[in-house]
Amino acid sequence: xxxxxxxxxxxxxxxxxxxxxxxxxxxxxxxxxxxxxxxxxxxxxxxxxxxxxxxxxxxxxxxxxxxxxxxxxxxxxxxxxxxxxxxxxxxxxxxxxxxxxxxxxxxxxxxxxxxxxxxxxxxxxxxxxx
Amino acid sequence: xxxxxxxxxxxxxxxxxxxxxxxxxxxxxxxxxxxxxxxxxxxxxxxxxxxxxxxxxxxxxxxxxxxxxxxxxxxxxxxxxxxxx
Numbered sequence: 001x002x003x004x005x006x007x008x009x010x011x012x013x014x015x016x017x018x019x020x021x022x023x024x025x026x027x028x029x030x031x032x033x034x035x036x037x038x039x040x041x042x043x044x045x046x047x048x049x050x051x052x053x054x055x056x057x058x059x060x061x062x063x064x065x066x067x068x069x070x071x072x073x074x075x076x077x078x079x080x081x082x083x084x085x086x087x088x089x090x091x092x093x094x095x096x097x098x099x100x101x102x103x104x105x106x107x108x109x110x111x112x113x114x115x116x117x118x119x120x121x122x123x124x125x126x127x128x129x130x
Numbered sequence: 131x132x133x134x135x136x137x138x139x140x141x142x143x144x145x146x147x148x149x150x151x152x153x154x155x156x157x158x159x160x161x162x163x164x165x166x167x168x169x170x171x172x173x174x175x176x177x178x179x180x181x182x183x184x185x186x187x188x189x190x191x192x193x194x195x196x197x198x199x200x201x202x203x204x205x206x207x208x209x210x211x212x213x214x215x
Contacts, residue, residue: 001206003202003205015148015149015178016148016215019147019148022177022198023198023201023202023205025198026197026198026199026201026202027202029199030199030202030203032202032206124205124206124211125211126205126211126213127213128213129215130215
């Protein structure tokens with residue numbers, strides 16, 4: 001089965017991102033395909049490499065990056081939501097005249113069309129968070 | 131939960147997770163509504179019960195306690211998936 005996942009909440013604020021991660025991991029381990037994880041609204045905060053949680057806490061950002069690396073996951077951060085919240089890759093840094101970028105490994109910034117496409121191309125779009 | 135049960139019909143599956151697990155506890159107003167929803171299968175996510183200190187024997191009889199793999203399986207088995215938050 002081909003899944004797509006939408007994450008609407010930021011890390012350490014709401015359980016939605018933890019649930020989404022556990023669901024995505026379980027789906028991949030069960031042999032299903034996850035064609036895209038789309039981070040929307042506060043969900044874009046899952047994609048900053050500047051987070052430094054305490055060592056005895058889960059590292060939500062790294063956990064996503066590692067899962068993406070292991071399974072070649074396509075993790076997309078919504079560009080408009082990212083601009084509002086200061087999630088920046090190399091291209092956005094130059095385009096908006098910023099002096100830094102902070103996108104975490106294996107995340108990419110793209111548009112809402114990627115969510116629409118995921119909704120069309122996947123068999124199930126599973127949404128986590130408000 | 132009320133609007134979810136309003137949409138649930140014969141053959142639907144309802145999974146309670148995150149704070150939704152409180153709806154699976156015996157003796158609440160929700161428990162009566164679950165009992166009244168005939169033909170609907172109910173599930174509750176075990177790790178979220180545990181995270182909230184709710185023992186499995188507090189769960190309404192007939193609600194199946196599941197793991198994330200079963201969450202995925204339910205999402206695959208049912209042709210529409212709707213989150214209620």
